[in-house]
Amino acid sequence: MTLLTRLYLSTILANKTVILLAAGLPILAYCLPQLVPATLKPSLLEPARAQAGWILLWTVCSGWLFLSAASTGEEWRRNGLLVYAFSREAARFRRLRLIAGSTIGFSVPAILFVFGTFLTSVVGALPGDQKEAELWIILNLQSCFLYLTIVIPLATLGFAVATRFSSTVSWILVSCHFGFGFFFQGNLAPYLVSSSPPGQLLNLLGPHFYLADLTERLVFKMGPLPFSGFAQFLGYFAGWGLVTMAVAILIFRARQ
């Protein structure tokens, strides 16, 4: 573990928000389905648990992660810690190694949250049928991997933008980018495909994060993605992740 990883982890542990979120997520996922009108249809309850867990993960936990990455970036640049870390590293690939160190840091809470959601979904809403239960676990695992490939590079981007501009700007930029890809691009895509070349270009270059939202498959028990399709999704998001990381390395600035 590098200096930045250790520093980030001890900071969030001292702040304790991460513990609150990791513990609060399963509790809320069990409480929220009580609002669902399930008196006449009790079978609504269990999928609603999984659904609540994944909604909270995508919105609340990602929101917190981007915010935390952004404020960390600004703080480290302000108190000169990045300059110190920069000078400690050997001369080759310094920026890359600093970025990698902090990325590992951001991925730890992300993995913690996603593991909590996975447990909630599997313990709270496992189908009774043996075969269906297997499919349910595979589907949840697929969801976990897609979540991590999208969220971790975005957190790094938030960190890098904050080192150059500020945490406010960084958080707004990253969450707008994420929200655009997750909620709006899906509405836009069918229209853009049939529109003019600039529209088609926007459709090609815009982030299609909504593809990673497998909640529909969970709620309506549609089974996991076929393996080849899942590999393509993962490849697409890994590609986006690499592009995002490249931009982050370009934007990153250690000096005050």
Next chain:
Amino acid sequence: MKRQDLAQGTLIVCFFFLGWTLVIKNVPASSTATNWPGHNPFAIRGSGYGKMLSRFSEKDVDRAWHIGLEGSGHSDSYTWQGRYRLLKSTRNSSVPLSASHLQHIRNDIRRKLYQAFLLDPTNYTTYDALHFFLTAMSDIPEETLFSEIAATAFLVWEVAAREEEDPEPWLTAAVAMMNLDLEFNNAPVPSLSKPEIHHRIKDALRSFDRLRNDSLADGRWSELSDQRRAEIETRRNFLGKYAERL
């Protein structure tokens, strides 16, 4: 947080929402009765939370109907909060609405009714409000109007007629078929004959009775509030009377 950061942040948010408003205004609606559920983030439409949100909007839909369309009071004007809400949304101007403003309001109500309906097509109240709005208040040309009425009714049937646990959606399915029967009195319904529609209405009521008896037997029915049970019974009796005449 410095002032400069706030300014930069505000600028980004403004750009984002301004751009997005422009885009939304120029892009057709993503989900309609024909391609339901469409783009559905977090699978809200059709899930338990969709049902919940649809229930929450029942009151607003009802109020919009009574205040905006009939221009009269409404059952919840008996409580003081109800009276105040009525007061808050009652028009008080001697100048009549211009034609374009009226058109704007109609489109707005239509959009909201569609939103509530698409969250849970099996909700009786929101479906009924949408149907009556389309037939009575909208100024859609006749050909498109009939295809929209048919599309909403078919969607209700498609979603509700799969139900094997909850009796309520079957009443919505029955009322959707009844609406088709009434609206297409002279013109033939696309893809369904009159006897088929009548058969579907009776079939839906039979399924409702069967599922209600199941829920009576295992005690789920008695967990409903008295008011809700009475509401469901009223609907059942109304539809039963209609079915008897067929």
